[in-house]
Amino acid sequence: MTSPSEPPFEGVRVRANARSGLVRYVPGESPADVAREAGLTPADVAKLSSNENPYGPSPRVLAALREAVGDPEVLLRYPDGASRSLRAALARRHGVAPSWIFVGAGLEDVLQAIAARFLEPGAAAVMSRPSFAMYPILTRLFGATAVEVPVQEGRHDLAALAEGVLRNEDVRLVWLDVPDNPLGTTVDPAALEAFVAELPDRVLLVYDEAYAEYVAPGAAPSGVELARRRPNVLALRTFSKAYGLAGLRVGYAVGHPELVELLEEARRPFNLSALAQRAAEAALEDEAHVLEVVRRTRAARKRLARELRELGYPVLPSETNFVFVPWATEEARRLLASSECPAGSLPGKAREIAIGEAHVRLKRAGVVVRPFPPLGLRISVGTEADVDRVLSAFRALRDGEGTPQGGAPTN
Structure with missing residues (x-):
């Protein structure tokens, strides 16, 4: 009997990179x-x-879900494919226009859209080791080279990350989670500002702040504020942590409208369910x-x-x-x-x-x-x-x- 990773029969052909160093994401045990x-x-x-x-989640979320589930129209119709109402609510939260917001079914969906639009064979992405496991997985899945830079004293080594970018013309983006997952540590705000200033305009900084709500004031830079000032920065947020909606899968990016439009080209149709959209909106209403x-x-x-x-x-x-x-x-x-x-x-x-x-x-x-x-x-x-x-x-x-x-x- 063949293992799940082997083709079921010899006639199946896979992408050339599909079996070269790919590692599956392993979820937590139940x-x-x-x-x-x-x-x-x-x-x-x-x-x-x-x-x-x-x-x-908030009691308002549970009430919104009960109301939605009781309405057959919500379940039998496709959801709003553009998530217009949720994007408008997120835009109000962050003080930007809805054109600055991209939503996905969890941050993994957003990350995959980024990788699909920016990475390809011959390209490279720079990231820390360790950091979020999906960064090297998605980089290699799309045929690009994962340049992994070891952390130093338990924190991102921003100088070494910058060196990894500047010495490689093939680098398309930097994956940077602040705080780091799995370590939980942040970066010095002044050091990050210097890192961003040194980053070439041709390189996208994906600033993943999935744990932003837990960060003490001043302990880490705001990715959303960086994205508002820099056209090559995407800030990522999620409803899976502090908002308690991990089971519904809602994540989003904040960035320049031209970046968001590129991600829209890679977005799956109807990627966010009607229930997820309503729950996320209700969650935003109960700060x-x-x-x-x-x-x-x-x-x-x-x-x-x-x-x-x-x-x-x-x-x-x-x-x-x-x-x-x-x-x-x-x-x-x-x-x-x-x-x-x-x-x-x-x-x-x-x-x-x-x-x-x-x-x-x-x-x-x-x-x-x-x-x-x-x-x-x-x-x-x-x-x-x-x-x-x-x-x-x-x-x-x-x-x-x-x-x-x-x-x-x-x-």
Whole structure:
């Protein structure tokens, strides 16, 4: 029997680059699957691997969805293919005209439209390593070269990224996530301004600020403001994080109308469902809900980071809804260690456990995190109860304790 990656029969032909270094995106594990493997109930599993908002969307969103689902016309008709009402609402939010807004079914849809319009065989894209996994995947999918620049002290190395652009005439764009995913760190605003000023006009900067709502004032530059000032900058935002709409898939870009028009040429017809459009509009109307989500998340993040450090674990600074724990590897020491985070060391028995084994043990304790070997573990910030479970599981790793069903460590 052939594997899923092999052609079903010899007559099928694929693009020349289709099997040269492509890697599939692997989504976070489901609580049901983890519960079944670990002998737990789904209620005993904290899914902290996908950076979702545990508090959910605004009540206004739920009301809007109930109203929409009750109207057969909403379901039997195709949605507004141009998402006009949502684009107008987003334009008002950001102080631009609707022609500055491009919407997609999640940021992945927006990223794919960018890659389809700007990348091709012979072109190149520059990005940090690590950063969002879809950047190299999409770059290679469209036949372009992925120029990956290692982070320095756990942050984007803007000088090295600029060098990667300037020494390669084939570079079409820079993928830059601020904050970085999976690390959670930001960049110095003055350093970014210098980087953008040095960027050739022929190169597009894709400034992905998916976690913008969680960033403290002044901790990172605003991509939307950059896009308003620079015609070669696209700022990306999402409704999947602070707005709690990951299941409906809504993302968007803000940029010069000429850039947006190029993306429209690559947009799939009716790419955003009617329900998604209505939910996103309703979410924009309840800013108080988002602010409360952010407040609670920041408080839980602060506690999680502080108490992990008290247990002896290094934790990178974060301006997101997750934290990153570097593991005791040479790669983590080389790329992530700084005065802010002594990466490369772990407390107690944890230093004897490889990343993969730590991931498995945490799952047995009902804690699902995201491993990024060889660098470390990314932990989404959940509820206070989720934080309790994480701390208990990491204490058990440190102390070499067992993790029986339900996740409570044995003494």
